[in-house]
Amino acid sequence: MLAKNTIVAVTFLVLLSLGHSASATVGFKPAQSYAMGTAPEMAAVADFNTDGKPDFATANFNANNLSIRLGDNLGGFSSPAVPEISAGATPRGIAIGDFNRDGKQDLAAANYGSGNISIRLGNNAGGFVPAATPEVSADTQPQAVAIGDFNGDGRQDFAAVNNGAASASIRLGSCSVLSAAGVTVAGRVRTATGEGIRNARVSMTDQQGVTRTSVTNAFGYYSFTDVTVGGSYVVGVESRRFHYSTRIVQVTDTLVDVDFTPME
Numbered sequence: 001m002l003a004k005n006t007i008v009a010v011t012f013l014v015l016l017s018l019g020h021s022a023s024a025t026v027g028f029k030p031a032q033s034y035a036m037g038t039a040p041e042m043a044a045v046a047d048f049n050t051d052g053k054p055d056f057a058t059a060n061f062n063a064n065n066l067s068i069r070l071g072d073n074l075g076g077f078s079s080p081a082v083p084e085i086s087a088g089a090t091p092r093g094i095a096i097g098d099f100n101r102d103g104k105q106d107l108a109a110a111n112y113g114s115g116n117i118s119i120r121l122g123n124n125a126g127g128f129v130p131a132a133t134p135e136v137s138a139d140t141q142p143q144a145v146a147i148g149d150f151n152g153d154g155r156q157d158f159a160a161v162n163n164g165a166a167s168a169s170i171r172l173g174s175c176s177v178l179s180a181a182g183v184t185v186a187g188r189v190r191t192a193t194g195e196g197i198r199n200a201r202v203s204m205t206d207q208q209g210v211t212r213t214s215v216t217n218a219f220g221y222y223s224f225t226d227v228t229v230g231g232s233y234v235v236g237v238e239s240r241r242f243h244y245s246t247r248i249v250q251v252t253d254t255l256v257d258v259d260f261t262p263m264e
């Protein structure tokens, strides 16, 4: 049996895509190998330090912990200040959600040996701490966990699949932050020279796929009121005259500068 915190070099190949279109030849080339905790079994990708560059987390079976590696958007990864995060016994599965609705990505790990799910809350800087209830019971030998809102209350829940019990455990999130009053998301739609565009249709879609729309006023301003905090939203603009890139916004408080200028 390996020591709990033993780190061994395992081959974790990062593969870079070479293809760009449907007709292109698709290939991958080795970029780098990284040391992880012992016997990493599963990886999940998210942007844990909110620098816009994808990072990844692994569940390390024999080390009873989780590893975070921060991406540089060039195919390279580095360790954050707190390299390994404790989990339950022999974690096998890992998934990403925002369980406390603070807009920061959290982790759920399926602990095969201890029959539970570890919840670790992210700080948006690459670090994680245990939730108030750090481990949530599942059944015998949970080996994977998936996140969804199964009862439609806007709080993230999980389904753990239990290898040893031939069952799935559904656990409904009970975060209390949801009842907080909604905030406002607003901004301005402009021409390339900075003038406001009237009657542009702005859409805002939440993580459940629910879309709201707003039309800009004579000066190009739009707003959405009573927006639920803690989630990310896709905001897009439809205009007859210009094309605009969609934006993904994390809403933790009122935003008044979600502005749009046309693509070149």
Ligand SMILES: [Ca+2]
Pocket (backbone or CB within 6 Å): 046, 047, 048, 049, 050, 051, 052, 053, 054, 055, 070, 071
């Ligand atoms: Ca990142």
Ligand SMILES: [Ca+2]
Pocket (backbone or CB within 6 Å): 097, 098, 099, 100, 101, 102, 103, 104, 105, 106, 121, 122
């Ligand atoms: Ca969170």
Ligand SMILES: [Ca+2]
Pocket (backbone or CB within 6 Å): 148, 149, 150, 151, 152, 153, 154, 155, 156, 157, 172, 173
């Ligand atoms: Ca829910």
